[in-house]
Amino acid sequence: MLSTTSVTDRNIESIATLQGASAVKSYLQTSPEYFMKRLLAAGSGDIFCLGKAFRSGEAGVRHNPEFTLLEWYRCGWDEHQLMTELGELIETLLPTIAINKYSYAELFAKYFNIDPHQAELSSLQKLAVEAGSSAWSDDSRANCLDLLFSVVIEPQLSDGLVLVYDYPACQAALARCYSDSQGRNVSRRFEAFLNRVELANGYFELTDGQEQASRFAEDQQARKIAGKPPMEIDQHLLAALESGLPDCSGVALGVDRLLMQIEGAASLDQVMPFSWDRC
Amino acid sequence: MANYSTNEFRPGLKVMLDGDPCSILENELVKPGKGQAFNRVKLRNLKTARVLEKTFKSGESVEAADVMDADMQYLYNDGDFWCFMEPDTFEQHQATENAVGDALQWLSEQDICVVTLYNGSPLSVTPPNHVELEIVETDPGLRGDTAQGGNKPAKLSTGAVVKVPLFLDEGEVIRVDTRTGEYQGRVSSK
Numbered sequence: 001m002l003s004t005t006s007v008t009d010r011n012i013e014s015i016a017t018l019q020g021a022s023a024v025k026s027y028l029q030t031s032p033e034y035f036m037k038r039l040l041a042a043g044s045g046d047i048f049c050l051g052k053a054f055r056s057g058e059a060g061v062r063h064n065p066e067f068t069l070l071e072w073y074r075c076g077w078d079e080h081q082l083m084t085e086l087g088e089l090i091e092t093l094l095p096t097i098a099i100n101k102y103s104y105a106e107l108f109a110k111y112f113n114i115d116p117h118q119a120e121l122s123s124l125q126k127l128a129v130e131a132g133s134s135a136w137s138d139d140s141r142a143n144c145l146d147l148l149f150s151v152v153i154e155p156q157l158s159d160g161l162v163l164v165y166d167y168p169a170c171q172a173a174l175a176r177c178y179s180d181s182q183g184r185n186v187s188r189r190f191e192a193f194l195n196r197v198e199l200a201n202g203y204f205e206l207t208d209g210q211e212q213a214s215r216f217a218e219d220q221q222a223r224k225i226a227g228k229p230p231m232e233i234d235q236h237l238l239a240a241l242e243s244g245l246p247d248c249s250g251v252a253l254g255v256d257r258l259l260m261q262i263e264g265a266a267s268l269d270q271v272m273p274f275s276w277d278r279c
Numbered sequence: 280m281a282n283y284s285t286n287e288f289r290p291g292l293k294v295m296l297d298g299d300p301c302s303i304l305e306n307e308l309v310k311p312g313k314g315q316a317f318n319r320v321k322l323r324n325l326k327t328a329r330v331l332e333k334t335f336k337s338g339e340s341v342e343a344a345d346v347m348d349a350d351m352q353y354l355y356n357d358g359d360f361w362c363f364m365e366p367d368t369f370e371q372h373q374a375t376e377n378a379v380g381d382a383l384q385w386l387s388e389q390d391i392c393v394v395t396l397y398n399g400s401p402l403s404v405t406p407p408n409h410v411e412l413e414i415v416e417t418d419p420g421l422r423g424d425t426a427q428g429g430n431k432p433a434k435l436s437t438g439a440v441v442k443v444p445l446f447l448d449e450g451e452v453i454r455v456d457t458r459t460g461e462y463q464g465r466v467s468s469k
Contacts, residue, residue, distance in 0.1 A: 009313065011310075011313060011314055011315050011316065012313070057286075057316075058308065058310060058316070059308065060307055060308030061307055061308075062308075063308055063310060131334070132317070132334040132336075133333065133334060133335065133336075135335070135336045135339055136336075142314070142315075143314070143315045146311050146314035146315055147315075147317065147334070149311070150309050150311055150314070150317075151309070151319070151334055171313065171314070173313050191312075198311060198312060201312045201313065
């Protein structure tokens with residue numbers, strides 16, 4: 001769980017720890033993804049990890065700085081096969097659950113009558129200002145889309161499991177991109193929502209080490225502009241990608257949130273022995 | 280005034296929003312796994328009492344509202360204003376009819392109320408939770424009807440009309456819960 005580097009994500013803050021008299025900095029993992037990809041590159045085959053992950057500053061009804069993630073990878077599968085398996089997993093726990101699947105663009109067409117991949121940034125900003133506040137008037141494409149999705153679309157999703165795929169290229173994170181049936185460059189990333197609560201995030205994984213290195217560098221630049229603490233790039237991960245990550249899909253699922261839904265609990269602290277406000 | 284950042288938001292905090300003082304009721308962190316964090320905040324506009332929902336970027340800050348609650352004694356109404364006094368300093372404050380609002384129908388002189396001050400002026404008045412008032416107008420009491428459940432309207436000395444049991448008469452003093460407007464019991468009879 002402890003590593004000398006951590007993610008460069010612009011919106012995820014790692015918890016740093018200090019070791020020894022010289023206070024050498026290391027980080028608690030925000031997910032087991034990088035370690036798992038190194039195992040995959042070393043030939044592990046399909047793997048899963050059920051364990052703790054940590055994210056700084058995330059505390060609330062649906063957030064806790066320490067939480068449990070179930071993450072698994074399927075070699076040779078694409079994201080749609082993995083979405084099917086995710087649906088089967090949820091069905092074994094909640095046998096009567098309804099499962100629906102939409103593309104990101106379908107949902108934006110339905111609720112905003114807009115193409116999230118091709119709309120002008122200014123029209124996304126205008127919608128974001130209406131849904132949020134003037135603080136979004138000069139914000140990025142990714143941030144405007146996130147706001148619109150979270151504030152307008154998510155609360156209107158149907159009961160049960162909703163799988164959303166083909167996320168915008170600007171939110172690709174560690175997913176590979178492709179040209180969809182309408183020629184739009186979109187990412188092969190998906191998310192799962194259980195009763196309108198974000199439950200899981202998955203990718204048809206990017207295996208191109210150079211592409212990954214340039215995305216990390218962009219993240220670092222974005223962090224710098226936003227005044228966030230700099231994060232070193234995990235060279236072990238890049239080396240693993242260079243040596244060859246097999247084609248695979250992976251997904252990470254918030255176990256505490258799943259328990260919350262199974263139990264019908266209103267907040268995470270009802271399914272955790274010691275949520276953050278009791279620590 | 281000071282500014283508050285979203286991570287300081289908690290229920291009861293008073294902030295300025297679109298030029299009006301508001302009290303925060305709920306603050307929820309919303310953060311897509313890979314996305315930017317923001318806060319969904321429920322607030323009550325203290326001028327209109329309306330509840331609104333607003334989305335802030337996490338880390339955004341808003342101006343604090345100069346709002347404070349003070350216990351004050353109601354002195355008198357001069358026709359235009361309702362006059363309240365701080366018991367410690369004897370400082371007096373004039374509240375408009377708008378600020379007194381619904382408290383109007385419960386106020387007797389000398390009652391201790393909570394007066395909410397905004398920039399030093401009364402913004403709203405909360406009457407005591409329980410007041411004792413005389414019935415000034417009601418249908419004659421029905422003796423021996425104490426067990427039956429029926430009730431009738433009764434006008435009180437402050438002008439409020441509440442439902443009271445049938446046996447009560449004009450001149451009797453009753454206890455009323457101002458939050459619900461409900462009759463609580465008879466205090467004394469003349």
